[in-house]
Amino acid sequence: MYCGKGVLRKIDYAKPMVDEPGTGVYPEYWEADVVLRDGGIAHLRPISPADADAVQAFHAGQSQASIYLRFFSFKARLSSKELRRFTEVDHTDRVAFVITIGGAIVGIGRYDRLEDRGEAEVAFNISDAQQGRGIGSTLLEHLAAAARENGIHRFTAEVLPENSKMLRVFADAGYRLSRHFDDGVVSVAFNIDPTRESLAVMESREHRAEARxxxxxxxxxxxxxxxxxxxxxxxxxxxxxxxxxxxxxxxxxxxxxxxxxxxxxxxxxxxxxxxxxxxxxxxxxxxxxxxxxxxxxxxxxxxxxxxxxxxxxxxxxxxxxxxxxxxxxxxxxxxxxxxxxxxxxxxxxxxxxxxxxxxxxxxxxxxxxxxxxxxxxxxxxxxxxxxxxxxxxxxxxxxxxxxxxxxxxxxxxxxxxxxxxxxxxxxxxxxxxxxxxxxxxxxxxxxxxxxxxxxxxxxxxxxxxxxxxxxxxxxxxxxxxxxxxxxxxxxxxxxxxxxxVSGQPLPQGPGLAVVSNSAALGKVVADSAGHHGLRVEKLVTGLDLDSGASVSLERLRTQLRDVFADGAVHSVMAAMIPARSVSTEDIAKVLADCAAGTSKPVVAAFGGVLDPAARLDGMLPAEAAGAGVPCYSSPGNAVAALAAIAGYSAWLGRDQGLLVEPEGCDPEGTREDLERLLAPVHGEQLLRLEPEDAASLLARYGMVVEPSAVFEHDDDAVAAAGRLGWPVVLKTTDPALRHRIDLGGVRLDIEDADSLRRNIAQMRRALAPFGSPALEVQAMAPVGQACIFRAIEDPLLGPVVSYGLAGDAVNLLDDWAHRAPPLSTTDVHDFIRGPRASLRLFGYQGLPAVDVAALEDLAARVARLKDDHPEIALVEFNPVLANPEGARILAAEVWIGNAAQRTDSARRAMRR
Structure with missing residues (x-):
């Protein structure tokens, strides 16, 4: 499987190569162990000058047909200039990867940036003995990820028509291809930015390889x-x-x-x-x-x-x-x-x-x-x-x-x-x-x-x-x-x-029937079930199980049949105390018989059993070898397990929605902004963006930050208020005080210049004990519920978005909702309703209901921004003011940093 006349055709080997870029810093983090299509393992890494002999050996081991498909002519050996060209790269404009097994090269993939700086030409060469293992697809994925990191977003290749395997690699990659046939060569071009199709293809290949x-x-x-x-x-x-x-x-x-x-x-x-x-x-x-x-x-x-x-x-x-x-x-x-x-x-x-x-x-x-x-x-x-x-x-x-x-x-x-x-x-x-x-x-x-x-x-x-x-x-x-x-x-x-879950059907709802031979135990179990989110539809207590085995078991069987036949009941729990005439295994057999043929799970709990040899936790009857009734020695454990299954069944039955893709987002423009802003940032250093840069970056994803103005002199404050519009808010820029009305860090609804000057003087006196922090003015927003949005790039979890209602709910009670992007519409819906205090958004105790759709839209946008750009280390909106007319971002903080390695890289790679 070979591709690539074009890169060689553009080089005149008779000319000295003084204009070639030098070798850049070796990007060690590009190295990866990869699982191939057949489940085997290989090592992928950037090429280096030390690979010259290995590349020559790899070339010598190829068949004449394979060499012709790669170079459009036969070459018995590569010249020293060709080897230098292939192995000396700068890892930016010219990138090459090798895949090795047992130290020997079995595949090479490379790109060379073209005059159009956003485009590069790719070429591949796969060992004859290793074809069909998915090496070409793996190289393409890693080359595309490296190219995007270097600002390249389009690949081209020239392939002979008979090279069907390479053409299939491109076609099956999930990218949208354009093809052109000219002078006996197929020219292929495609954008390499991830699409749903390309990501789905990558996940499918990853799944097949790792499962195998x-x-x-x-x-x-x-x-x-x-x-x-x-x-x-x-x-x-x-x-x-x-x-x-x-x-x-x-x-x-x-x-x-x-x-x-x-x-x-x-x-x-x-x-x-x-x-x-x-x-x-x-x-x-x-x-x-x-x-x-x-x-x-x-x-x-x-x-x-x-x-x-x-x-x-x-x-x-x-x-x-x-x-x-x-x-x-x-x-x-x-x-x-x-x-x-x-x-x-x-x-x-x-x-x-x-x-x-x-x-x-x-x-x-x-x-x-x-x-x-x-x-x-x-x-x-x-x-x-x-x-x-x-x-x-x-x-x-x-x-x-x-x-x-x-x-x-x-x-x-x-x-x-x-x-x-x-x-x-x-x-x-x-x-x-x-x-x-x-x-x-x-x-x-x-x-x-x-x-x-x-x-x-x-x-x-x-x-x-x-x-x-x-x-x-x-x-x-x-x-x-x-x-x-x-x-x-x-x-x-x-x-x-x-x-x-290993043998019972899933409940189709929260409806529970509790059957017990003890009124007290049945009531306790019913109360516990309600606490765990189950809805008790039937409570059958006082069953007489002491009238002889045959009578007692038939009475139980009759009662259970009625319970299972009730359409409002989705699961059944038998909570029993010891009875003289029937054993736990007898009861389990009746439960199993009555549940057979239904789509409702049944569990049993046996409390008060004193026999240390009795088997209570496990599948009964014992001879069922895993196909019996789940039984427990603790009714509480049984209820908790059944409630967990009901919760999973509810999740399974919900429409999970589609991935949210808010309109008006500009990932490419944001990427360019980040490249410019990150130019002076090195290593693990983080950079806090100036308010203007932060607002500009967020605007590319449709998130508008209400403007504010920091000032030193009263006249500057009055002028800024005139531009922003009266009435205004006066507040300190100190992050610990800017939301604290009780400490004098905020003054609201200031309507004119005289009032603004008086408030400035009073605030400066009040804040003097705190070091006299700077002040700013901002147009007064309509009153509403203050919320906080935060998104981080976590070393373990990757992007995480968090949200809560500002004030004591988050500061004292840690009442946050968290999600890991990407988010579906269902995720966004649950996210906004996740905090316990979110009831305040829906007309709680006479408060006006806020525009929840605006909060959902903001959540979707910040999650999409964070998922698209790992360079953004932190985004915080504090506060976002939500009211019936919308949601306004009153203050935003953005930190950025280099993100060379991410926990979910777009390259298929094993954890190292």
Whole structure:
């Protein structure tokens, strides 16, 4: 797959190249590990002069036909001038990327800026042996992202008509192409600014590649356990034993240089000695031996590694460096890594039957997929699932999550027909923006339950690499809700919810029926359900279950049939205390029978049971192997889980709306303004814009800041008031005082010059204890409700927009709403109504209702601005005055900075 006569045709190699731009600073942040179409891994990086020999070797390895398609003629070797031209670039006007596997170049993509500074010509060259793996598409995505960063917005290319593969890469990229055929060459041109189509194509390719990558790990054709041991209780012993006893259908090899036989299978000294190929290697050797083992695995063609070895997170900075080296080493050979310090992986599909984990037995097959991070948490999650009789489809313990992450596994689960619901325990997050996007898509078809602690995103566990957030503590929770995630805090809460979603239908509304043999317990459960947002439609209490098993169970069956037949009831909960004549399993069987054939979930809670051997939390009856009734020892836990499911079902049933695209936005003009304003800004420095620059920038997105004037002398204030229009407001510019009428920082409704002069004198005396800050005047806006909008670029979450009602609501009660752009129309609607104090916007206690549509429009615009421009570090509108006639921005603050790396780059890249 090759393209590109044009770049070479424009160069006269007989002339000296003194006019060529010099090599610029190497942009290390452009380097990326990428997942290819078939799930393999490759490394992408900018080219460098040191690649000259590798480029020559790559060229020599190509067929004559391939060389002809690239250069429109045959070249046995590249000249020294050509090599210099190809490898010496400035990373601005001339950019080139190479993709390597095992250190060898397998693909090259480049652009050269044309005389039209916003346009560049692209060319590609892909190894014959690597075609069909999506390398050309990956190079195009990264070249387009680099070009946009350098102010280029249009690509052109010249392709021979017979080069159908390259033409297909352009056509399938989602850009709008124009083609022209002339002189035997197809000229292609297209804008490279992201469109819905191009972003959708990129996400689709990313999804297929990452899903395939995880599928190959969870369903390998063959396995080698390296470090297998005959020492009972050792990690290597257990891993090999569990793989064999789990019934894995493919070849299983034991690798240990000191044994001839292990676990009933022949042992080999090295992986190179194995009689057949190995797709997955499970590594349990001492940490100092891991690098050599990884090299051996690469030489043997292994595709993936599960690293159970410790000595990484528990060895401080040295262990972290060792872990980073492990991932770089594995990826350089095209291998993915689960771990290190992983508990292992499980796949219960009968055709796979893989238990390459520390779990002592294969769990029953079911519809729940589980992902955990550290091994300790993995043990807790696995034990909780087994204890409750939950059937699993797959389990992946990522250990320190050095490579394979929850995002990767969600890509796999989305396509996996065996998985109906998923649960993740997250101790840290590598790319929450991507998580949000994937979770929102996955949650449309499968419930996504996430357990996280209060410190998730705010600190990193040992061995975990990533960013931490500086956003408000509730921003991550808001992002979860926005994505349709069922968020819980503990492993047990995760299992409480998983019991329902893994086998029960979703409730179609909040209507609940409570059935109990205790009036007091039934009333308590009904009250709790109302507190959790459920609506109790039927409360059936006082059931007599002490009249003999047959009579009692038939009475219960009759009552339940009536309850399930009620159209206002969407779910049913049985809350029972011990009865002499019937057991908990008897009751569960009746519940299961009555629920069969309905679309309503049923749960049971058994309180007051004293028998320590009684099984209360889990799926009953026990012989149902995951298909029974979700049962709980605590009625409160049952209600909370059912309410969480009802909330998810409501989210699922809502129209999520379309992405908001406010009219009158000018991204290109804003980009040019930012490039000019950022010219003097270096490194991590931030620049606060002058009010005029801030107002001009915001106006490009249709956001008008009410003008104001800072003054030194009274006459200047009077003149400014005349220009702005009477009456005016007088206020200090001090950010801590400008909203404090009680401290003398604001004076309202000043109608004439004399009054203005008097107020200036009085305000200066009042503010003297605070250092005599500067003053400004502004036209008096109609009275209304003061609101605050804030948008930041967070190191972890990316763009975050926040909104609240000004004053005590946000200052004392932290009553904010948060969202992660991009926003849909539904997101905007919920955002404005998110703060508890937002009731004041809708005519609360006789107050006039404000123009909520104007606030929604402003929210959409600031979210679009922040999503389009990561260079904008902070935007704050304080206050925005909302009234029945609209919403006015009375003060705006804008900070900008360089944004070379963003958490959701437009390049497909793995977290590094």
């Amino acid at each position: 990558s995880v599928r190959d790990l969870l369903a390998p054709s063959s396995i080698a356990v390296i470090g297998a041991s005959r020492k009972w209780g050792s990690v290597g012993y257990q891993l090999l034993e569990h793989v064999i006893e789990g019934g894995f259908g493919g070849p299983v090899y034991a690798v240990n240089p000191e044994a001839f036989e292990l676990g009933g299978v022949k042992s080999y000294a090295r992986i190179a000695d194995l009689p057949g190929p190995v797709q997955l290697a499970v590594i349990a050797v001492p940490v100092e031996e891991v690098p050599k083992v990884v090299d051996d695995c690469a030489a043997a063609g292994v595709k993936g590694l599960v690293v159970a070895t410790a000595g990484y997170a528990d060895d401080g900075e040295r262990g972290l460096l060792r872990q980073q080296a492990l991932v770089r080493q594995a990826r350089s050979y095209g291998m993915r890594v689960i771990g290190p310090e992983s508990l292992g992986i499980i796949n219960t599909h009968p055709g796979v039957s893989l238990n390459a984990s520390m779990a002592p037995a294969m769990p029953p097959r079911g519809r729940l997929g589980l992902f955990t991070q550290s091994a300790a948490i993995g043990v807790s999650v696995y034990a909780a699932a087994v204890r409750r009789g939950l059937g699993l489809s797959s389990l992946l313990s990522a250990g320190n999550r050095a490579d394979v992450s929850g995002n990767d596994v969600m890509q796999f689960w989305e396509d996996d027909p065996d998985t109906g619901a998923v649960g993740l325990y997250l101790e840290s997050m590598g790319n929450p923006r991507k998580f949000s996007r994937l979770a929102r898509r996955l949650a449309r078809s499968k419930a996504v339950i996430v357990a996280k602690s209060d410190l998730t995103g705010r600190s990193l566990p040992p061995g975990h690499v990533g960013r931490t957030t500086m956003a408000p503590a509730s921003a991550l929770d808001a992002m979860m809700r926005q994505s349709g995630v069922i968020s819980v805090e503990t492993v047990e809460q995760l299992m409480d919810v998983a019991q329902i």
